[in-house]
Amino acid sequence: MATQDDELLSVLQDLLRQHKFEVGRAITAHTEWKARLVKCVSDGHCDATAVEALRDDHCELGRWLYHLPVETRAERAWSFVRDMHANFHREASEIVRLVHAGDLAGARLALASGAPFDLASRKLLEMLEDWRAAA
Numbered sequence: 001m002a003t004q005d006d007e008l009l010s011v012l013q014d015l016l017r018q019h020k021f022e023v024g025r026a027i028t029a030h031t032e033w034k035a036r037l038v039k040c041v042s043d044g045h046c047d048a049t050a051v052e053a054l055r056d057d058h059c060e061l062g063r064w065l066y067h068l069p070v071e072t073r074a075e076r077a078w079s080f081v082r083d084m085h086a087n088f089h090r091e092a093s094e095i096v097r098l099v100h101a102g103d104l105a106g107a108r109l110a111l112a113s114g115a116p117f118d119l120a121s122r123k124l125l126e127m128l129e130d131w132r133a134a135a
Contacts, residue, residue, distance in 0.1 A: 011077035054093035091117035
């Protein structure tokens with residue numbers, strides 16, 4: 001009996017094959033974004049604004065997701081990935097906002113293991129890794 005996760009993974013595999021998106025590039029971009037955020041907090045300033053960090057359609061994964069055909073974007077799997085990805089950007093935006101507000105202690109807490117950003121980041125990365133492994 002297939003689980004909901006198995007069904008989702010199957011749909012994601014189909015999307016990957018249909019659109020030839022390189023999940024590895026998304027994983028690298030995600031990791032680089034996270035590293036930029038860590039540096040932003042450690043340096044006490046960010047080049048990006050909170051509004052820019054919130055945009056989930058400007059990174060490589062977001063551009064791909066939002067440029068898929070309308071029929072694909074109507075699928076439940078697409079909504080799941082989009083929502084997970086948008087949540088990552090919401091949490092990243094909050095950290096950037098804290099840095100710009102001078103609340104470095106709050107930004108460090110927001111980056112800590114088990115904090116919402118960490119959970120959103122790990123969940124998105126896990127989904128991407130599973131997707132790549134299954135492709």
